[in-house]
Every structure is written in C-alpha cells, then in structure tokens.
Amino acid sequence: MAGGILGVEHGIVLAPMGADVAGPELVAAVVNAGGLGLLASPVNNYEETVKAIRAIKKLTNKPFGAGILLQFDNSKTIKAIYDEKIAFMQVYWGEFPKEKVDEAHKHGVKILHQVGSVEAAEKAVAAGVDCIIAQGVEAGGHIIGTVSLMALLPRIVDIAGNIPVVAAGSITDARGYAAALALGAKGVCLGTRFIATKEAYAHEYYKETLLKYTENQTDRTDLYGRASWRAYVRCLTTPFHEYWKQQPDYDTVVNDDTQPIIGHMTIYNGDKE
Amino acid sequence: MAGGILGVEHGIVLAPMGADVAGPELVAAVVNAGGLGLLASPVNNYEETVKAIRAIKKLTNKPFGAGILLQFDNSKTIKAIYDEKIAFMQVYWGEFPKEKVDEAHKHGVKILHQVGSVEAAEKAVAAGVDCIIAQGVEAGGHIIGTVSLMALLPRIVDIAGNIPVVAAGSITDARGYAAALALGAKGVCLGTRFIATKEAYAHEYYKETLLKYTENQTDRTDLYGRASWRAYVRCLTTPFHEYWKQQPDYDTVVNDDTQPIIGHMTIYNGDKE
Numbered sequence: 118m119a120g121g122i123l124g125v126e127h128g129i130v131l132a133p134m135g136a137d138v139a140g141p142e143l144v145a146a147v148v149n150a151g152g153l154g155l156l157a158s159p160v161n162n163y164e165e166t167v168k169a170i171r172a173i174k175k176l177t178n179k180p181f182g183a184g185i186l187l188q189f190d191n192s193k194t195i196k197a198i199y200d201e202k203i204a205f206m207q208v209y210w211g212e213f214p215k216e217k218v219d220e221a222h223k224h225g226v227k228i229l230h231q232v233g234s235v236e237a238a239e240k241a242v243a244a245g246v247d248c249i250i251a252q253g254v255e256a257g258g259h260i261i262g263t264v265s266l267m268a269l270l271p272r273i274v275d276i277a278g279n280i281p282v283v284a285a286g287s288i289t290d291a292r293g294y295a296a297a298l299a300l301g302a303k304g305v306c307l308g309t310r311f312i313a314t315k316e317a318y319a320h321e322y323y324k325e326t327l328l329k330y331t332e333n334q335t336d337r338t339d340l341y342g343r344a345s346w347r348a349y350v351r352c353l354t355t356p357f358h359e360y361w362k363q364q365p366d367y368d369t370v371v372n373d374d375t376q377p378i379i380g381h382m383t384i385y386n387g388d389k390e
Numbered sequence: 391m392a393g394g395i396l397g398v399e400h401g402i403v404l405a406p407m408g409a410d411v412a413g414p415e416l417v418a419a420v421v422n423a424g425g426l427g428l429l430a431s432p433v434n435n436y437e438e439t440v441k442a443i444r445a446i447k448k449l450t451n452k453p454f455g456a457g458i459l460l461q462f463d464n465s466k467t468i469k470a471i472y473d474e475k476i477a478f479m480q481v482y483w484g485e486f487p488k489e490k491v492d493e494a495h496k497h498g499v500k501i502l503h504q505v506g507s508v509e510a511a512e513k514a515v516a517a518g519v520d521c522i523i524a525q526g527v528e529a530g531g532h533i534i535g536t537v538s539l540m541a542l543l544p545r546i547v548d549i550a551g552n553i554p555v556v557a558a559g560s561i562t563d564a565r566g567y568a569a570a571l572a573l574g575a576k577g578v579c580l581g582t583r584f585i586a587t588k589e590a591y592a593h594e595y596y597k598e599t600l601l602k603y604t605e606n607q608t609d610r611t612d613l614y615g616r617a618s619w620r621a622y623v624r625c626l627t628t629p630f631h632e633y634w635k636q637q638p639d640y641d642t643v644v645n646d647d648t649q650p651i652i653g654h655m656t657i658y659n660g661d662k663e
Contacts, residue, residue, distance in 0.1 A: 234606055235604065235605070235606070236606075253538065253540065254538070255537075255538035255540055255541050263606070264528075264605045264606060265526065265527070265528035265538045265539065265540070265559070265560055266538065266540050267526065267528055267538070267539050267540055267559065267560045267561065267566060267569065268528050268560035268605040269605060271563070271565050271566070272604075272605055286538070286540065287538055287540045287541035288540065290544070292544050292572055292573050292574060293540060293544070293573070295572035295573075296540065296569035296570075296572040296573045297569075298572075299565055299568035299569040299571075299572050300565050300566070300568075300569045301565060331508065331545075332508070332537045332541040332542060332545055333507055333508070333509075333536070333537055
C-alpha cells in the first residue's frame, strides 16, 4: 500500500463534487476511513461554509479540506475556511498565485491545486502549492483540460519536483490506484466512484443509474450551465442528454430563464429550480 | 520486467503504422530487440506483401507479424501472410469472426485483434483470438473508440479471461508500461514512440516535429481521408491542421480530386499524390 499524502494515511482523495454531493457526511466518511476528504464548498457564502465545516467536525476529529472554484468570487467562502482552520483547500479552474498560497499557509491551510495541463501545473509549482491534482479529460464532472490522464500525469510528475501529484480521472479501483503510482503519482482523486455511496448527497435514482452506465456512455459537453458558466463537463449520455444533442440549436442553446423549469432541488439550505 | 506475450521476450508491440512507416527495417529492429513487431501491410496486394515479409526475413530470424485493416478487402494481403507463414496477424477496424480466426490458426498464424470498446473485445473473445489490443482514444493515428485507456483497459481485462490484453494509447516509457501492467495488461503497443527512430519510414521533418510537440498539441479529427475512408485519427495540431479547422467547411470538405495536390510521396513501390 502506498504511503499516503500530506500526512493523510491513504493517498485517496475525495473530489469536492458540487453542488453539495460531497457534503459533510461523505467527507467525514472518507476522512474516518483514512482518506483525504474535500468538501464541496458553498459558493461565496461565509455562514453556510462555516456551518458545513462544523458539521464535519462533529463527525470526525481528523483533518479534512474543502474545494474552491476560482472561476467565481469565493472570498467569503475562503474566509470561512481560514477562520475555521481546516487542514486543506483544493483550488480549481483558475490561477492561485504565490501571494494567495502564502496567505493560505499563514492560516495553516495546505493548498491542492487541480489542473488539466502541464502549463497550469508549472504555475502551481511556481506558486508553491502543497499538492497538484492532475485531472485527465476522462474525469467526470467539470473537466478543464483535453488530455488523457495516461499522457498528462507523467508529464506533470516530471515538472512537479518534490510536490506530490495526485491523479484524477476514471480511477475506480485498486488497479487504477496502482497504475497512477506507476505513472509517478502519490495518490488518486476519486469523484464518481464516491457518488455511488450511502453518504453522497445525490439522488438515489442517479446513484442507481451510475451503476448501469458503462465507460462508453459518457459525453464531454458544455451544454449545461451556459447561462452562468460555460464550461466542459463529462456527463452520462442519458436519454435527456441524447435528446438535446440531436437538437439543431444544441451548440447555441442557453439554459437561461426562457427555458422551462423541469425540476427542483435543494442545495445546502437554498432552494433551486 | 514483465514476462512478454505470445512467446515473445518483452510485452512491447510495434503498432503496424501505415502507410509503410512500420516497414521492414522498423519491424526487424523491434523484433531483434525482443519485441513483437507488426508490419504495416500493403493494402490487398499479394506481391508487395510477400516482398515486404521477405525483406524482414532477411533482417531477422525471430517471429514477427503484420497488421490488416478489416475496413478494406485485404484477401490478397492475407493470402500472402498465410503463404509466408509468419507468426502473427493483427486485425483492426472491423469484425474477424471465429471462422476466420480458425483459418488463421490452421496456417499457424496467431491473431491479435485491436479494439476500442468492451463490446468489440467481447466479440474478439468469442472468436477465439490469441490477444486483444485495447486501444484508448489517446492513441495516435486511427482511433476506433472514444474511451480513455485508463477507463477502457481494466474493463476489457475483466472480460478477456485467459486471453492476454495489450494496452495501446499514449504509452511512451517504462512508467506507461508499468501502469498498463497495473491495470491488468500483459503488454503495451507503441506507435508514435517508434516513429522517432532511425528505422521508421517517416520523413525526417515529421520525426523532428514529433519531438517538439506536446501532449496538448494533438487533435482527434475525421478531416483526412474522407474521400476513401472517413475515420477518426489523432494528428498533430500543425499550422496546416489549424488552418483547416478554422475553415467554414471544415466539417464537410472532402479531400477528393477537386482539391489541389500539395505533395507527393512513395509508399512501398507505388507513387501517390
């Protein structure tokens, strides 16, 4: 078994899956099992972030972390993370320069920067981060890069020096973990695999659907979230998705307020349509 | 070091890169170094295939193989392979059912079937092939599938039973080899890495270009070969390719006789424009 990362027993990281799939229960379960759990932080919300962090603290005494999307202003969430003095902060989808890393370190928070390219990894190295997560294009959820893990990971390891590199993308079992170590990583970051758990805050129907879909039934698309954040995600090729792919305006349609409301969900304490 | 495959010392396979990049010199060099060399066979041409095979036999006494594209009628090339009694035939891009595998075995030829999906691997298992090459979408040249090697390989290993599986796609060094073994493969198949050799029959300019391009500078496209065979390949994002990508008719243009001739090359003994 590998030696773990950043003082954590196992080199297994829980991806901070939004909106709140990686909530307090899942983070605590991973942490208590010896992994590095990352909370999906509420977006730029001090009170909700404090609340979620304190919920985790009730469930575990071990160190844990939280993920931040650099795409948005998250200063309030970051302040909550620093005030609550948690061990790790994962940053993604943007730059996090040396001044910011230094500030995190002053608060005793170690930085894991998730990247999808060698160029972004070089910037993270220069900024002095504590860990780089190399995300391959086969990853689920938001994917910032276009390169497969097999090609990307060794290239990032080559420039990371002593900074531990964690592999993300389509890893689901011990074989993937061992392969990542062979490619030079010190650990692995899993998202989708952790959705199919009791602790993940995802709909039961989605958890069951995950078990039925195969490696051949995903798609990289920027269809979703175009109204607020046009970014690529890897999703399941559900009948809903396949329907949209066949529409003539697939490339241009925006899920703004002109679209009909098709569902309702609760994320942390806020309702969304 | 791994134990090799199909009686060959090392589990390293030379991809039969067309048109004749993997020609007699490269095949012999790989075979003499303890790998499994696969010739890029001339398309449906008995005489040229015999000639190429005999050229290899002059350079090595060890067993070797040849690759066949199932997309085209290759009965004349296959006859040459059987008549010359070489050890291996790699088949790709189509079905190769049990009757055909049995026929190959009667001629003492072992079959390696390269696939890009679990479904195709299941058919190859049912046909009784001797080896399955699992090709990830990160591979160079023609790519039949859409799934990354990290996700595809263990799934194919799971259904292959005792049939050895070889991993193909973005493997360039010992780390990739070790990672493939960790995922359950018995060997690796390398193409692009072998182009950057003295023995590969590719233009010096292309060999030098390969060394300068990074993992971020490839594209999966069906732009090339639309006139005769519309299929996806992974190519370098050269200025020529980037120029074409920006054309308004990129999705529909066909490289037929209405297009200007931009170059001239010799493949085996035939000239092409």
